[in-house]
Amino acid sequence: MAASLTQMENRSATRSTGASVAAARRRANRVGYIFITPYLVLLAAFGLIPIAYSLYLAFTDGDTGGFVGLDNINAVHDDFRYIPAVQNVLFFLVVWLVPSTVILVSLALLLHNRAGRSASFLRAAYYIPGALAGTASVVLWLFMLSPSVSPFGFLFEASNLTQIFEVVSPSRLPFIIALISFWTGAGGWILVLYGALTSIDPALLEAAKLDGANEWQTIRYVKLPLLRKWIGYLVILNLAAGSQVFVEPQLISSATKDGVATDWSLNQLSYTMAFSYGRFNEAAALSLELLLVGLIGSIVIVRVTGLFKADV
Secondary structure: OHHHHHHHHHHHHHHHHHHHHHHHHHHHHHHHHHHHHHHHHHHHHHHHHHHHHHHHHHOEOOOOOOEOOOHHHHHHHHOOOHHHHHHHHHHHHHHHHHHHHHHHHHHHHHHHHOOOHHHHHHHHHHHHHHHOOHHHHHHHHHHHHOOOOOOOHHHHHHOOOOOHHHHOOOOOHHHHHHHHHHHHHHHHHHHHHHHHHHOOOHHHHHHHHHOOOOHHHHHHHHHHHHHHHHHHHHHHHHHHHHHOOOHHHHHHHHHOOOOOOOOOOHHHHHHHHHHOOOOHHHHHHHHHHHHHHHHHHHHHHHHHHOOOOOOO
């Protein structure tokens, strides 16, 4: 009899504990929904709804609103400015994305190997350029690249460069934009990667050291594999930003009085089509192409890096 009562009490306690856990989970879920609701509202207002409207514009006629299939996309591809813009963006990505990724990872690894005040100072120094807004950074660089006011004007004069449009000529522009983009975003990414490195279990690093691994072997076989997902995250966001580059060439074009074409990049071309020529449907088609490129690139990177796979 006593054993039966004990079993009943245990079952009752188990049910009570289960009910408490379920109630706690429901409360946690409600709190989670409250926190993500503002983001979902903004995502719908400034992400999903504009994408849906762009889809409508991309496949309809601007005058009648009728379905035109791929006519707008074909019109974009037939535009004489499209291929040069594609070439400009691809070349910019080549000179910026791969080198910047290698440099950022290397600097984060070097910073992780340092300790004390020097590391704290370097973290702050790396982040300072990233504290400036993108537009402000470009304006600062325009000042630095103008031979008449730049503190490095003597170097430009020695190279027979006396005007800013000579400094930012089309052949140099991808490298200049790459430099501006790296200078602006490097600090934030170094801190992100450094944070990922500091989250590595010290026991793993100690085990590698006990096994006789030198610093390079520890980086290659321990740190880099554990950093792979963060590198993938970096590449995804920088690929999206690089393929849609706009602010830097647009401001440089304005500062040089059209010394740089206003349709240098694909995003600029889309902007020009929409607001200079009123070709909103074709601009929407080009914007969707850029979105598709970013999505395909992201899917490939996610699959290669296992970005969303849980660590076991």
